[in-house]
Amino acid sequence: MFNIGIIGPGRVAERHANALKIIPDAQLWSVAGRTQESAQKFVNEHNPAAKIYDNYKHMLNDPDLHAVIITTPDNLHADQIIECSKSGKAILVEKPVCTSIESAQQILNQLTATPVILSVAYHLRWHRGLRHIAMKAKNNELGKINKIKLRWGVNFIDHAKWRLDPVYGKWCCLSALGTHLIDVVRWILLPACGEVISSRIHSEYLPNTNVDAANSIRMQFASGAIAEIDCSLICDEPFSLIIETDKMNVHGDNLAGEIHERKLFVGNEQFIFEETNLYVEQLKAFIDAVRHDNSPEVSLAEGLRNVEILNGTCHERENYISYS
Numbered sequence: 001m002f003n004i005g006i007i008g009p010g011r012v013a014e015r016h017a018n019a020l021k022i023i024p025d026a027q028l029w030s031v032a033g034r035t036q037e038s039a040q041k042f043v044n045e046h047n048p049a050a051k052i053y054d055n056y057k058h059m060l061n062d063p064d065l066h067a068v069i070i071t072t073p074d075n076l077h078a079d080q081i082i083e084c085s086k087s088g089k090a091i092l093v094e095k096p097v098c099t100s101i102e103s104a105q106q107i108l109n110q111l112t113a114t115p116v117i118l119s120v121a122y123h124l125r126w127h128r129g130l131r132h133i134a135m136k137a138k139n140n141e142l143g144k145i146n147k148i149k150l151r152w153g154v155n156f157i158d159h160a161k162w163r164l165d166p167v168y169g170k171w172c173c174l175s176a177l178g179t180h181l182i183d184v185v186r187w188i189l190l191p192a193c194g195e196v197i198s199s200r201i202h203s204e205y206l207p208n209t210n211v212d213a214a215n216s217i218r219m220q221f222a223s224g225a226i227a228e229i230d231c232s233l234i235c236d237e238p239f240s241l242i243i244e245t246d247k248m249n250v251h252g253d254n255l256a257g258e259i260h261e262r263k264l265f266v267g268n269e270q271f272i273f274e275e276t277n278l279y280v281e282q283l284k285a286f287i288d289a290v291r292h293d294n295s296p297e298v299s300l301a302e303g304l305r306n307v308e309i310l311n312g313t314c315h316e317r318e319n320y321i322s323y324s
Contacts, residue, residue: 003029008072009042019279032056060087073168078103097303119296120303126281143247153237177231194222
């Protein structure tokens with residue numbers, strides 16, 4: 001049995017814990033919260049036999065714990081990743097992996113000294129339609145990609161909680177949606193278009209705050225391909241995608257909606273969606289990578305590259321962070 005602990009029993013942790021119930025050879029082994037009461041409440045719902053802690057460092061001392069899922073606020077990730085690495089625990093960390101170039105370098109230094117499997121939880125990598133497009137792009141079946149456009153809005157700002165507090169998070173909309181869409185774009189375009197060579201982000205803020213409520217992200221790839229991303233937490237707009245190539249167009253509508261409402265056309269070919277749990281597929285892939293000591297689907301290097309783009313340090317030059 002593969003034993004997984006969760007640091008940060010909250011809304012996103014619920015999705016991981018529910019996914020664990022579906023995976024027969026893995027279990028929720030322990031939970032660390034800010035208080036024992038919050039941890040106890042969480043395990044009562046998901047696995048009453050799980051161990052509880054009010055200090056995650058104590059949880060990491062457990063020799064029977066195989067891996068940790070970090071679902072805490074963004075600004076806490078770096079220290080927790082470093083401690084997990086020191087303890088030899090594999091890590092699945094919610095996105096973004098961290099919030100600054102300095103903390104990114106600290107993570108990289110520590111994992112170089114004490115290597116463990118680390119994967120970043122960009123669960124859209126297991127979206128069947130997006131995966132279909134990414135595979136076709138990798139196999140050069142789409143033609144020369146000229147432009148990709150993604151739009152997504154979720155009226156979530158009133159429920160953003162810790163993302164509204166700069167103590168816990170550097171970004172709001174960028175953390176909730178923008179980082180996901182940056183990852184989707186790089187995932188699809190990277191094999192055929194090379195790396196991002198320049199990027200810029202324009203943000204709209206809540207009045208009298210530094211809370212980004214909507215973002216426009218523009219990226220250029222080595223091939224000349226352009227990416228345009230628009231996301232918002234103050235309005236609802238279905239997740240849509242357009243890819244323009246010299247061979248065909250790809251068009252997707254309502255890609256995060258109900259299965260029967262999703263539409264995706266690759267040229268004239270319509271993709272047929274089937275029900276799938278992205279969190280289950282993500283966890284299965286992570287557990288498999290740990291068990292077989294394989295590279296994870298979303299590596300630390302990819303997560304840190306995303307952080308560079310979020311921080312605006314991608315400007316037609318070599319990577320700011322030196323990846324091993």
